Amino acid sequence: xxxxxxxxxxxxxxxxxxxxxxxxxxxxxxxxxxxxxxxxxxxxxxxxxxxxxxxxxxxxxxxxxxxx
Numbered sequence: 001x002x003x004x005x006x007x008x009x010x011x012x013x014x015x016x017x018x019x020x021x022x023x024x025x026x027x028x029x030x031x032x033x034x035x036x037x038x039x040x041x042x043x044x045x046x047x048x049x050x051x052x053x054x055x056x057x058x059x060x061x062x063x064x065x066x067x068x
Contacts, residue, residue, distance in 0.1 A: 001037045006030055 014021050
C-alpha cells in the first residue's frame, strides 16, 4: 500500500470500529501499518498450490545462541 492508501485505510478502519486515533499518534500508527503491509507483501509473495495446507500449529523455537 502506498502512503495515501494507508491513510485512507486508517481513517476507514478506525471509523468502522469507533477507535479514535489521536493526532499525536497518527504518524506512529501509519508507520506500523506500513510495516505490517510490508510483512503482508512478503507473505503474499510465496506461491501456494491448491494442495498446500496450513500447519496444524505454529510452535516458535528460541534462536540458537550466537546466531543473529
